[in-house]
Amino acid sequence: MKIYEPGSKALSKDEYERRIELLRPKIVNAHFKMRKGNSPVIVVISGVEGAGKGEVIHALNEWLDPRGTETHSFWLPTEDERRRPHYWRFNQAMPGRGRVGILFGSWYTDPIIQRVEGLKHKDFHAQLQSICNFEEMLALDGAVFLKLWFHISKKVMKERMDDIDRHPELHWHMLPVRKKMLATYEKYHEISSEALNETDGALAEWHFVDSSCDRFRNLTAANLILQALETAGKSAKPHVPKAKHLATSIPNVVSRLGSVNLNKKIPDNEYDELLPKYQSRLTRLAWRMFKRRKSLLAVFEGWDAAGKGGAIRRVTQSLDPRLYQVVGFSAPNDEEKAHHYLWRFWRTLPVSGQTTIFDRSHYGRVLVERVEGYARVDEWARAYDEINEFEKHIAQGGYAIAKFWLQISQEEQLKRFKERERVSFKQYKITPEDWRNRDKWPRYEEAVEEMLLRTDTDVAPWTVVPATDKRTARITVLKTLCRTLEDFLDRE
């Protein structure tokens, strides 16, 4: 953490303006340069009530090129934001590469206020840990953080609040509840100090700015934004200590793929009985989830031609079309590429009460992107933790999560590819790429095993589905979904 305090001699208006005028062309040039780079700059504006956070935002907007800057205020969440995982709105607001995002209020606001109001220390600490993970994830992806904490003493706060009371017409903000602010000053100070200390790191450092003098405060902000823009302009991804972020080799465990009985086959009469049974169970469960405003995320991954589409359709057939969406993922578009790879998956999460089905998913990062080399080793290696964290956020947002890997043998895949080439309306399903992917089977297999090992969590467990017999696969999926929802509804 860096601390900035005004000198004993007050900064004169002339001197302030002279120094700002010197900085402005530099800021403009640095901003121009970083726009072509790979890094977004994320400016977190926080601090004590009355320290002038809004004034700093106005100043930043004056200095920066508006075409590359966006300001997001996190105030009271809207109803639809409340009906999504807590971090959803923060993810939505993240600036793309080459852009500056100024955040007024942030992921720090709620934990600190809740702790002031009595949140347990353990839960407060867990929230700070989530913040560290979130910031680290973005920083490792290239984001440059500028976290600013504007501080004033209780005495200065009181003076400023008195001034607002006397001249409300000179201020753009709502009158804060003065008594309450002053009464909780010490507690707030103590708790935010703890938050700052715990979330201060090399990848996202805090800057603690004494804001008793407005000019010093603004000048400090100007200097710091210049530094941040220059860092982003260099677009060097931060140095990642290999030992920490490279996945170690997989422990010598029993293979999950190998332990599946691929010969499993449901007799026809049993299927005809089980399919409607599970489908109607799922229908009713989906309505119960809807009524309790709870959601389901079902992730489908598997070998090409393993039967994902057919399994998904047996699920959706039992759902009211108003209650679900199927999201298919292929290559990201340019807006999606400009963000962290998880951004586009966050984006799709609907308000509570819905079922979302991912036809392929964020696991692409540790499957196709790993095997084809679209992601660097350190990138996919740290993705396991990032994905677990993503799913934890979703689970905390009131979701049940089920993840399916549809498993077939390489021989079975070959049979199906050939079959597809014969059946005219299935031809579109098979491309030269599918054939190429087949050659990399062992490397995909390795990636799948590691994925199953590292991302099989309590809140988001994997089910490996034997899929040689499509009917077995479908019943397994339906049964698992029913049990997942029943357990979830019992537990919640």
Place this chain on the structure above:
Amino acid sequence: MKIYEPGSKALSKDEYERRIELLRPKIVNAHFKMRKGNSPVIVVISGVEGAGKGEVIHALNEWLDPRGTETHSFWLPTEDERRRPHYWRFNQAMPGRGRVGILFGSWYTDPIIQRVEGLKHKDFHAQLQSICNFEEMLALDGAVFLKLWFHISKKVMKERMDDIDRHPELHWHMLPVRKKMLATYEKYHEISSEALNETDGALAEWHFVDSSCDRFRNLTAANLILQALETAGKSAKPHVPKAKHLATSIPNVVSRLGSVNLNKKIPDNEYDELLPKYQSRLTRLAWRMFKRRKSLLAVFEGWDAAGKGGAIRRVTQSLDPRLYQVVGFSAPNDEEKAHHYLWRFWRTLPVSGQTTIFDRSHYGRVLVERVEGYARVDEWARAYDEINEFEKHIAQGGYAIAKFWLQISQEEQLKRFKERERVSFKQYKITPEDWRNRDKWPRYEEAVEEMLLRTDTDVAPWTVVPATDKRTARITVLKTLCRTLEDFLDRE
């Protein structure tokens, strides 16, 4: 309107399956082909309760390639959707070019239900007119509409509802309120017939499908989706009758640009008095708007170097950063390009209570796109009506709208360009393109005059701001905004 009725002979299961199997490869191929084209296919699924709309959606999702298909259900709007203009959620859901969007429920649902419940005929008619405009706008942009109305008789409806009552476990939907549905059957039928007739047109034709036989219903849907995909695959933009869509020459009116007194100059002492006066008035008005959950859209257009940025900053300085967003528009990204040009402007509208400032705007269509030839003549010529319709929707959504054109002379612009080249932190503001645009001054002038003439409406009036003296411009903008909000709050 085309009407489809089953023959006297029932369609056997075998015959149905045989014909579907013949259609499926054709659908798949047509879908594959249209994905590379310029047209989205918009499938509107509507009709009588119990006619099997959901079943058709399940079937369509089985036949189409999931990677190019999205299904949107418009059911109860969420809180955040209610806090935006009514058409916002429809716009958000529009498929991009080369994609199929299946809409369960649509812009037809509310007008028909409201009319059944007593909406005045005049207002019903106005809503149908809005629908025609909306669909025409998209169709002229290349969208292929497939509007399906699934019909059953009251007798069949009663039978089906009885069946649901007897075997609720066989159905995925919620039980409709049977009594109510049957009691309003005739009225609903009459009103929807009126809606269908009024919104039936060459660009978005209705298909009225007798759905007493499920197999006939599905087979008809399969044939029609194939037709729609094939039409989209040809990607020919619909023939636009020139007489209707080409703007006629501008009537010989007094020039609005010419009638502005560019020599207007506010004395320094007056400015120093007026600026804080209007700013604090605006502060209070913005909070009043927020408290009443009303919104402001302020659009800024003007010559390069006319002082838009400075004027915008004088506005935002008086606003709490939590109450506004400034959206700057430059070239659209690929997702934006895949949609109608207004889509990206719809997108930015926040929930009610906020101020949105457009720094450049949807008027680019009739300014830069017109002059530079990025839009064809018929495209920009019909944009005036489209823009007026867009702003009408916004106004109806509880917005006050103010639009500013900042006017300077060509000589003044030259002076400012040279000044910008001298001042180091303003250099980024001037590019070779700016110089090139200057050469097209008379053609831009013509475009501006036509824009001011054709889009100056009661709900969204233009203010031409004399901007030679920047202070005059700023005060004019602030004063206009204050009056706009005062009038709006008085009126609402």
